[in-house]
Amino acid sequence: MADAAIxxxxxxxxxxxxxxALDDVDLGLMRGEVLGLVGQNxxxxxxxxxxxxxxxxxDKGQILLDGEKVELKHPSDAYRMGIRVIHQELSTFExxxxxxxxxxxxxxxxxxxxxxxxxxxxxESNQVLRELGIDIDARTVMGELNLSQKQLVEIAKAIRxxxxxxxxxxxxxxxxxxxxxxxxxxxxxxxxxxxxxxxxSHHLDEVFRxxxxxxxxxxxxxxxxxxxxxxxxxxxxxxxVGRAISEMYPKRRIEIxxxxxxxxxxxxxxxxxxVGFTLRGAEILGIFGLLxxxxxxxxxxxFGLLERDAGTxxxxxKSVSIKAPFEATQNNLGLVPVDRKKDGFAxxxxxxxxxxxxxxxxxxxxxMIDRRLYEDKAKKWVAALNIKTPSLNTITESLSGxxxxxxxxxKCLESGAKVVIMNEPTRGIDVGAKVEIxxxxxxxxxxxxxxxxxxxxxxxxxxLADRVLVVSKGxxxxxxxxxxxxxxxxxxxxxx
Amino acid sequence: xxxPRPGKRGVRLLAANNTLxxxxxxxxxxxxxxxxxxxxxxxxxxxxxxxNLSFFVIVATGETLVLISxxxxxxxxxxxxxxxxxxxxxxxLGVNIYLAMLLSLLxxxxxxxLNGWLVVKMKLNSIIVTLGTSAVTAGLALxxxxxxxxxIFEDTLGFLGRGTIARIPVPIVLxxxxxxxxxxxxxxxxxxFKIYASGANSRAAYISGINTDSxxxxxxxxxxxxxxxxxxxxxxxxxxxxxxxxxxxxIAIITAVILGGVPLGGGKGSVVGTLIGMxxxxxxxxxxxxxxxxxxxxxxxxxxxxxxxxxxxxxSERISRGVKQ
Numbered sequence: 001m002a003d004a005a006i007x008x009x010x011x012x013x014x015x016x017x018x019x020x021a022l023d024d025v026d027l028g029l030m031r032g033e034v035l036g037l038v039g040q041n042x043x044x045x046x047x048x049x050x051x052x053x054x055x056x057x058x059d060k061g062q063i064l065l066d067g068e069k070v071e072l073k074h075p076s077d078a079y080r081m082g083i084r085v086i087h088q089e090l091s092t093f094e095x096x097x098x099x100x101x102x103x104x105x106x107x108x109x110x111x112x113x114x115x116x117x118x119x120x121x122x123x124e125s126n127q128v129l130r131e132l133g134i135d136i137d138a139r140t141v142m143g144e145l146n147l148s149q150k151q152l153v154e155i156a157k158a159i160r161x162x163x164x165x166x167x168x169x170x171x172x173x174x175x176x177x178x179x180x181x182x183x184x185x186x187x188x189x190x191x192x193x194x195x196x197x198x199x200x201s202h203h204l205d206e207v208f209r210x211x212x213x214x215x216x217x218x219x220x221x222x223x224x225x226x227x228x229x230x231x232x233x234x235x236x237x238x239x240x241v242g243r244a245i246s247e248m249y250p251k252r253r254i255e256i257x258x259x260x261x262x263x264x265x266x267x268x269x270x271x272x273x274x275v276g277f278t279l280r281g282a283e284i285l286g287i288f289g290l291l292x293x294x295x296x297x298x299x300x301x302x303f304g305l306l307e308r309d310a311g312t313x314x315x316x317x318k319s320v321s322i323k324a325p326f327e328a329t330q331n332n333l334g335l336v337p338v339d340r341k342k343d344g345f346a347x348x349x350x351x352x353x354x355x356x357x358x359x360x361x362x363x364x365x366x367x368m369i370d371r372r373l374y375e376d377k378a379k380k381w382v383a384a385l386n387i388k389t390p391s392l393n394t395i396t397e398s399l400s401g402x403x404x405x406x407x408x409x410x411k412c413l414e415s416g417a418k419v420v421i422m423n424e425p426t427r428g429i430d431v432g433a434k435v436e437i438x439x440x441x442x443x444x445x446x447x448x449x450x451x452x453x454x455x456x457x458x459x460x461x462x463x464l465a466d467r468v469l470v471v472s473k474g475x476x477x478x479x480x481x482x483x484x485x486x487x488x489x490x491x492x493x494x495x496x
Numbered sequence: 497x498x499x500p501r502p503g504k505r506g507v508r509l510l511a512a513n514n515t516l517x518x519x520x521x522x523x524x525x526x527x528x529x530x531x532x533x534x535x536x537x538x539x540x541x542x543x544x545x546x547x548n549l550s551f552f553v554i555v556a557t558g559e560t561l562v563l564i565s566x567x568x569x570x571x572x573x574x575x576x577x578x579x580x581x582x583x584x585x586x587x588x589l590g591v592n593i594y595l596a597m598l599l600s601l602l603x604x605x606x607x608x609x610l611n612g613w614l615v616v617k618m619k620l621n622s623i624i625v626t627l628g629t630s631a632v633t634a635g636l637a638l639x640x641x642x643x644x645x646x647x648i649f650e651d652t653l654g655f656l657g658r659g660t661i662a663r664i665p666v667p668i669v670l671x672x673x674x675x676x677x678x679x680x681x682x683x684x685x686x687x688x689f690k691i692y693a694s695g696a697n698s699r700a701a702y703i704s705g706i707n708t709d710s711x712x713x714x715x716x717x718x719x720x721x722x723x724x725x726x727x728x729x730x731x732x733x734x735x736x737x738x739x740x741x742x743x744x745x746x747i748a749i750i751t752a753v754i755l756g757g758v759p760l761g762g763g764k765g766s767v768v769g770t771l772i773g774m775x776x777x778x779x780x781x782x783x784x785x786x787x788x789x790x791x792x793x794x795x796x797x798x799x800x801x802x803x804x805x806x807x808x809x810x811x812s813e814r815i816s817r818g819v820k821q
Contacts (some may be wrong), residue, residue, distance in 0.1 A: 329705030346696035
């Protein structure tokens with residue numbers, strides 16, 4: 001067996017002051033294998049990868065590469081030994097060409113004067129791209145490429161020279177379905193060429209599609225390593241969370257109320273046409289659609305962030321005009337934006353400040369702020385939503401993704417929102433926090449509020465939404481009631 | 497969460513109190529100059545020093561609000577010049593002095609409306625816009641005055657510079673009112689909260705229902721008004737309307753605001769910080785002048801001090817956030 005393994009990490013432990021990040025972890029990687037690495041945030045995935053990449057040195061344990069013990073003291077050591085990492089956030093040079101990006105840091109020069117061999121670099125880049133089946137010309141300026149093309153260029157750059165192990169950290173977080181297929185095609189090609197891939201993802205369906213085996217980490221410890229074909233989604237989640245999946249989605253026992261919100265004939269040229277729907281009290285209405293179908297534009301125009309061409313909006317039976325977000329909040333609408341850090345909250349502000357941001361008017365009578373009322377409100381939401389923060393004065397940026405999202409939710413609820421629009425409410429947060437967000441959604445409905453939820457996570461939208469509207473090319477192509485449709489029907493309507 | 501770096505707690509305490517650090521620097525500088533120069537600590541010099549400081553702080557208060565909300569205003573120098581020339585010229589033409597003062601104050605407010613409209617509604621870059629209106633107002637000041645100094649010996653306006661209330665010079669009273677009022681608004685009022693939120697993340701604030709557009713526009717108007725008020729004080733002090741009043745001083749004022757702890761980009765800082773920042777700049781200027789240092793060197797020293805303090809800020813910010821590098 002030892003000869004088949006290109007990499008063996010045994011008994012790896014890593015301690016930070018007060019925290020054991022990795023505790024006696026083993027990892028074996030075969031030649032030409034795609035190994036999935038899953039676990040909640042804080043399970044130790046990134047620490048393990050940083051040990052392998054030479055960013056951190058492990059306190060205990062050893063690393064065998066091709067059967068030989070190696071010391072990785074610096075990322076350059078790892079690079080020299082053929083270990084490549086593609087990080088979640090791309091590190092491309094936008095104003096340089098694809099070829100320059102692929103050769104970044106290793107310009108090819110000729111002659112005594114060290115002239116740069118532009119042509120040779122372009123030719124070699126084109127060859128690598130062709131081998132991978134990527135249809136991009138090496139002379140294109142990086143900034144002109146879309147996100148998925150940039151990612152493919154990063155892969156080309158990573159494997160150009162003597163790569164043995166390729167580590168991909170959440171590579172699909174910004175990709176649409178079609179791009180994911182292209183990416184997976186390339187990953188398979190690399191694997192069959194003998195390159196081993198470690199694939200880190202929160203998306204379990206992807207893990208099932210692309211990996212041969214999957215390794216689960218929990219609280220810095222090995223839980224299990226399974227052959228992908230022999231396991232199930234439920235088993236993986238149970239292993240990751242340490243509890244059964246049946247507990248993951250809240251039980252449905254909320255009585256749907258009267259219509260409280262209605263959209264009629266919404267149109268915006270180039271984005272969507274004649275969109276209309278009704279939302280009832282205590283209802284969770286799902287909106288599903290592929291990237292670019294127009295669903296984001298629909299909710300932005302509801303909230304006054306985009307100006308629509310036609311259509312009326314009715315709240316509690318009355319026609320309302322919403323031209324800016326402050327008019328939306330006045331009509332008891334709330335928005336949990338898809339890009340949390342850019343649109344959801346202010347990174348540099350305190351937890352309490354972000355919590356009250358959408359209800360500054362409610363911080364006291366007149367134009368002064370009542371300090372005690374302010375603190376009480378913040379305290380109430382930190383307790384109600386179980387926001388894990390050292391104090392109310394903590395800078396929000398330092399919280400984990402799940403707790404940041406809870407702050408955004410607290411902000412919406414504090415503003416008195418009765419209709420909460422959530423765009424990808426659990427994107428980029430770990431399974432444990434997801435469950436908590438689902439419980440909060442449930443309690444919003446119990447308190448008489450309603451939710452419009454946009455999600456690309458199929459199991460999530462299928463188990464939570466009372467109804468799902470499918471949007472394709474700017475039109476509603478299907479309305480599906482809970483439990484009366486299959487995943488295939490949903491995808492079919494989305495591709496219409 | 498436990499503190500992973502217990503040894504640095506002291507450093508972080510200081511880092512959390514940039515204003516205290518700045519105050520310490522101000523006191524040390526003041527004490528040093530008082531010991532080194534008899535004339536610095538004289539009653540006459542201190543009075544002049546405080547009155548000069550008042551003019552700068554009145555104008556800097558408006559600039560502080562604009563910077564906290566995430567914008568910049570370079571037009572204050574031009575506004576001071578135009579206000580000064582206009583009030584003197586109107587007085588020369590025999591216009592009622594109250595009306596002349598009112599019209600001159602409108603210069604700043606209207607420039608603020610224009611700045612705010614271009615930045616907020618037309619979505620133009622605030623540096624470019626206000627550099628433009630700065631050139632326009634400074635140019636208009638030259639046109640109106642024919643590039644000449646206009647004398648204005650007038651007691652109603654003169655009161656703003658030379659008068660006293662309860663034996664305190666009027667400029668100092670105006671400064672105290674401006675700083676107190678702005679501090680209360682910033683730290684105690686709902687509007688203040690919205691100003692900080694607009695600067696920290698204007699898009700998130702906007703989505704949260706805060707009308708960031710009108711806040712930023714109103715602050716430009718307040719900033720312009722404060723600059724005009726400063727222009728009247730300066731004219732009253734010097735008894736002349738002069739097209740070179742204020743020109744170039746926007747740099748000194750913005751420098752003091754940043755020195756006082758408002759980051760470019762906004763979201764943080766205070767008017768008290770600005771007051772201390774301005775105080776430090778003026779102590780150095782006045783103190784070194786009393787020590788007969790050539791003014792060219794004074795400029796160099798002020799510049800170096802700015803770089804030093806901002807370096808300390810940035811480092812302490814990284815320490816308190818736990819960011820390396």
